[in-house]
Amino acid sequence: TVEWSDQSATTTSVVSNINPSRFGEPITFTATVTASSTVNEGTVTFFDGATPISGAVPVVGGQADFSTSSLSVGTHTITAEYSGTSTYGASSGSVSQVVNKGDTATVVTSSPNPSTYGESVLFTATVGPVSPAAGTPSGSVTFYDGATPLGTRPLNGSGQAFLDTSTLVAGSHPVTAVYSGDGSFDPSTSPVY
Numbered sequence: 001t002v003e004w005s006d007q008s009a010t011t012t013s014v015v016s017n018i019n020p021s022r023f024g025e026p027i028t029f030t031a032t033v034t035a036s037s038t039v040n041e042g043t044v045t046f047f048d049g050a051t052p053i054s055g056a057v058p059v060v061g062g063q064a065d066f067s068t069s070s071l072s073v074g075t076h077t078i079t080a081e082y083s084g085t086s087t088y089g090a091s092s093g094s095v096s097q098v099v100n101k102g103d104t105a106t107v108v109t110s111s112p113n114p115s116t117y118g119e120s121v122l123f124t125a126t127v128g129p130v131s132p133a134a135g136t137p138s139g140s141v142t143f144y145d146g147a148t149p150l151g152t153r154p155l156n157g158s159g160q161a162f163l164d165t166s167t168l169v170a171g172s173h174p175v176t177a178v179y180s181g182d183g184s185f186d187p188s189t190s191p192v193y
Helices: none
Strands: 013-017 027-034 042-050 061-069 074-082 089-099 104-111 123-128 140-145 146-156 159-164 175-179
Touching: 013 074, 027 042, 027 074, 027 089, 042 061, 104 175, 123 140, 123 175, 140 159, 146 159
Parallel strands: 013 089
Antiparallel strands: 013 027, 027 061, 042 074, 074 089, 104 123, 123 159, 140 146, 140 175
């Protein structure tokens, strides 16, 4: 039995606007559906491996776009699956997207400054992403007085770590904060405070 189909065959390809990208950086994937005529019907669903990361995106002018900033660090196989219609056959295509760790910048401040010998001094380290990376780093910061470690403290949900000390001797202290990095962000060291 030979069945007749009046569907036009299609091919689907997908590209990203930036590859490799940084963690948290917005990426736009564009699927192009090609047939014997311009495709203006059907939808494309985008997948990260076997996991759908988009809804059904309408195809207009042969293309469907999807943007995301939630891909984790690593290599992702992004697949665009065209649904097909009564006019056009289904098809799919994929691209390998690399997401690298984001760069960070660390700064440290203290209060009070200057202080009196024996007075409690609070050091605050703030770690943030360097554009185009985005998000809030986690992990820990080690505070140093010159080459001498003062202590290691975890970052909170705002990317800050705090160390309170009253053991500093009289004089000037070159304090730095060293961020350890995490699964999404690279380490960084603050300028001397």
